[in-house]
Amino acid sequence: MERRLYVFAACAFIVAAVLGSAWVTGQFTTPLVDRTNGYVSELGARDQPWTRLFRVCEALSGLACAFGVALVPRAPMVPAVPRMAREWPGWLALAAFGLLTFAGGLFPLDCAALSDTLCGRTATSLAHRAHLLAGVLSTGAVLAAMAVLSARWRSWASWLFTLLTLAATALTGAGLAAGHGVGLAHRAQLTLIAVWLVYVAMRLLVVDGDEEEQVPLRVAPGRAGGVGGARGQAPDPTIGYGRPHVVEEGTGPTVLITTGPGAAWFHWDAVAVALAAGHRVIRFDRPGLGLSPRSPAPPSLYAEVARLAALSPDHPEQVIVVAHGVACWHAEAFARLHPLCLAKLVLVEPACPGGRRPLPAARSAGRWLPALGGTWGAAALARLTGPAAHRLLTGLPDPSGVYRMGKVPAAVAGEWLARRDMAADLLRLRADKPFPPVPVTVIDAYERDGCRERLPGDLGAALVRLPAAGRPVPLRDPDVIVEAVAAR
Structure with missing residues (x-):
């Protein structure tokens, strides 16, 4: 049964990656959101035509990620694998990322914060501010999850995705400060996170799906x-x-x-x-x-x-x-x-x-x-x-x-x-x-x-x-x- 749990958890992470990449279609369905300077989450703003679709995809992506973490069997804590004994902070951070992503889907932006010059001239709603906060916290959570799990796994591939995602996050912040280029950096960041989730799924199927060891008395x-x-x-x-x-x-x-x-x-x-x-x-x-x-x-x-x-x-x-x-x-x-x-x-x-x-x-x-x-x-x-x-x-x-x-x-x-x-x-x-x-x-x-x-x-x-x-x-x-x- 443990082997099947690994398979189900891997499927959940792949579903999370696919749903989290629904923004790709938004480049064609919502041209008013600036691809170069606009946040991806602006596709789900209340005043956008496909807001429900992108909000549902974002919320389901977060739930799938959290569900995947919940199904992952805990690594056997035996002397042969001491490095696997402390993965829990990474999985906890990844679950937090999923729940915060779900919250981001529940609380949409009022308007396209960067693409619409009129957005923000009036007072924004609580949901708008909650979405922005959830976005910042979810980014921190996924970066923490990537770093901790990469360290526990000692995987150069996972470290590569982690460093690239960190660089994309830094570019997003720099673009926000400079006033241009935020959209490109944000899209690169989300793409790397989705690819890393697929990597996690593949790792569960290939590396961690072994039978658990009998624990001696x-x-x-x-x-x-x-x-x-x-x-x-x-x-x-x-x-x-x-x-x-x-x-x-x-x-x-x-x-x-x-x-x-x-x-x-x-x-x-x-x-x-x-x-x-x-x-x-x-x-x-x-x-x-x-x-x-x-x-x-x-x-x-x-x-x-x-x-x-x-x-x-x-x-x-x-x-x-x-x-x-x-x-x-x-x-x-x-x-x-x-x-x-x-x-x-x-x-x-x-x-x-x-x-x-x-x-x-x-x-x-x-x-x-x-x-x-x-x-x-x-x-x-x-x-x-x-x-x-x-x-x-x-x-x-x-x-x-x-x-x-x-x-x-x-x-x-x-x-x-x-x-x-x-x-x-x-x-x-x-x-x-x-x-x-x-x-x-x-x-x-x-x-x-x-x-x-x-x-x-x-x-x-x-x-x-x-x-x-x-x-x-x-x-x-x-x-x-x-x-x-x-x-x-």
């Missing part, structure tokens, strides 16, 4: 948001694929904790601290969540069952599984498929599988999300919204910056899209595989709901009902979970 001691013991994680979990992040502490009977939708290992710190005094507690982050790297495949019920089996102790030792939310489906499926491995099951606020049919469109979208989680667009979205959304929903800080990573919203969306498929698989398992005779406790806090009220009876479980509240049970009532695990 390293184990380091310390808390880092956990309770101690060993912590395994990738050097940069936002990049590439790899093994999940696992936190293990304590000794004694094994307790395996699997978190709810969008949650990370540190949400269970209070439970783990209490249990670690007499148990071996294992927590982990599912692919894309917490500090676990992404998975190349979308989530599925059987993949999560296999993950629980891999993290469980070897036979004949049995494991106590504690699950929250939709992870209760994984735990129940694990119990039905591996009955000899399970000592006890604690289900916290279990989700109801329902009976809705899986959607093919959701399945198709889910296949793209792991790759999209590694793009610059996902990283920007997470940085802007992730920490605030996490604090709003949990009331907790984010000690490891987990919710600033682009892979997390993609993983959350992927699990949400996979819910119907997981539910259908669980319902088939319920029909085919009997539930083993193991102790089960269901801890719930909900309004009256027929589906969720039937679950304790279907599993022969003890029900612990808590008052409904806004925060998840592991955060507000960890002692209840600890008591359920310790109960005989």
Whole structure:
């Protein structure tokens, strides 16, 4: 999928270059704009005959450029390619160029500022001034993007375009000061920018479209948001694929904790601290969540069952599984498929599988999300919204910056899209595989709901009902979970 993202990003940059070159036709359709001394943006001035065409082309060109940046997969931050690790300022500047170009299309000039001698004799509108400001800022942004990316790529061709564009920009300023020649220099500048965008597209297709490297696992001691013991994680979990992040502490009977939708290992710190005094507690982050790297495949019920089996102790030792939310489906499926491995099951606020049919469109979208989680667009979205959304929903800080990573919203969306498929698989398992005779406790806090009220009876479980509240049970009532695990 990453390879396809490179192709789509390259196509977006080519579209941006083509739409940004629509001014070429304006030399013939709008003769009143001086080709030698007039700005190209004067073609889209309100008083020009083809204003809508050129404004739409300019706005779409900017959007295509920003969209292309959003789709670019982030370079793998591994020692073999250190020079690629700091491209983000260049891509950020290029995205700013696209957005400022879009703003220039939204806010047109009132009149042909240089070609029309009468323009500017009366007060200009806010849109006119906004267009001029956006033009200056977009020029600075694209020059910064060209310089930074050329330096990171160490490409003489990119440096050539950068220096020529810088020279054309200087000539545009000199022409503006001298009162003639602005149009020629401005047209040369825009041509060079368009050619450079095509070069970026070609580079993405030829140079950066390689498969991402597997990121090795390293184990380091310390808390880092956990309770101690060993912590395994990738050097940069936002990049590439790899093994999940696992936190293990304590000794004694094994307790395996699997978190709810969008949650990370540190949400269970209070439970783990209490249990670690007499148990071996294992927590982990599912692919894309917490500090676990992404998975190349979308989530599925059987993949999560296999993950629980891999993290469980070897036979004949049995494991106590504690699950929250939709992870209760994984735990129940694990119990039905591996009955000899399970000592006890604690289900916290279990989700109801329902009976809705899986959607093919959701399945198709889910296949793209792991790759999209590694793009610059996902990283920007997470940085802007992730920490605030996490604090709003949990009331907790984010000690490891987990919710600033682009892979997390993609993983959350992927699990949400996979819910119907997981539910259908669980319902088939319920029909085919009997539930083993193991102790089960269901801890719930909900309004009256027929589906969720039937679950304790279907599993022969003890029900612990808590008052409904806004925060998840592991955060507000960890002692209840600890008591359920310790109960005989």
